[in-house]
Amino acid sequence: MVGPIAAxxxxxxHIDSFTDNHPAVQRAMLRLTGFQRFANPIVDVFFDHFxxxxxxxxxxxxxxxxxxxxxxxxxxxxxxxxxQFILRRMIQDEWLLSYFDFAxxxxxxxxxxxxILYNSRRTVDMTGAVALLETHYAEFEQDFQQFxxxxxxxxxxRPEQN
Numbered sequence: 535m536v537g538p539i540a541a542x543x544x545x546x547x548h549i550d551s552f553t554d555n556h557p558a559v560q561r562a563m564l565r566l567t568g569f570q571r572f573a574n575p576i577v578d579v580f581f582d583h584f585x586x587x588x589x590x591x592x593x594x595x596x597x598x599x600x601x602x603x604x605x606x607x608x609x610x611x612x613x614x615x616x617x618q619f620i621l622r623r624m625i626q627d628e629w630l631l632s633y634f635d636f637a638x639x640x641x642x643x644x645x646x647x648x649x650i651l652y653n654s655r656r657t658v659d660m661t662g663a664v665a666l667l668e669t670h671y672a673e674f675e676q677d678f679q680q681f682x683x684x685x686x687x688x689x690x691x692r693p694e695q696n
Contacts, residue, residue, distance in 0.1 A: 539609075539612060539613070545689070545692070548688075548692065549685065549688070549689065552685065552688055553578075553681075553685065554574070556681050556684070556685075557680075558677040558678070558680040558681040559577055559581075559677070559681055561677055562577045562580065562581075562673075562674055562677040562678075563576075563577050565666065565670055565673065565674070566663060566666060567666070568662070569660070569662070569663050569666070571658075572646075572658065572660055572663075575646065575660075576643075576660060576663045579633065579639060579642055579643070580639075580663075580667055580674050580678070581677075581678050581681065581682070582630075582633045583633045583634070583639060583667075584674070584675055584678040584679075584682075585633075585678070585682065586630070586631070586633045586634055587634060588678075588679075590686075595631070596631065599628070599630045599631055602630075603625045606621050606625065607625065610622070627645075629642065629645075636664050636667070636668065639664050639667070640661045640664050643660035643661040643663065643664065644660075644661055646660050647659070647660050647661065
């Protein structure tokens with residue numbers, strides 16, 4: 535892997551490491567009683583929910599996502615076959631726009647449950663985590679509000695690596 539894709543992978547890994555060790559993310563994961571095994575991806579989806587509902591750019595989230603989809607499709611042939619398959623599904627089902635409301639979150643977690651069942655033959659309940667979000671909405675949102683500006687600063691302050 536070379537060029538922009540490799541740089542994007544490195545940035546993604548850097549973001550993952552920062553996120554996994556951030557106190558607000560860890561606090562949010564502790565709040566997921568009964569869902570510890572899947573706390574990391576659940577918090578990730580919750581934070582995506584807060585991001586789309588507190589969109590920080592002048593461009594609408596819908597316009598941003600559609601532009602992103604077009605850019606992905608322009609370069610999709612450069613990616614491994616499995617990544618192409620997942621990204622095409624993401625675009626077709628508009629995953630990123632499904633995070634706005636609780637129904638969309640339940641759909642997202644339902645897809646995750648199906649993937650886990652298919653890959654491991656294990657039945658899990660991730661959709662139940664939405665009830666915890668509803669109950670502790672303000673606390674999760676506060677965690678996101680603490681985390682997000684620091685993540686943005688991390689990315690903006692990071693020198694380009696190609």
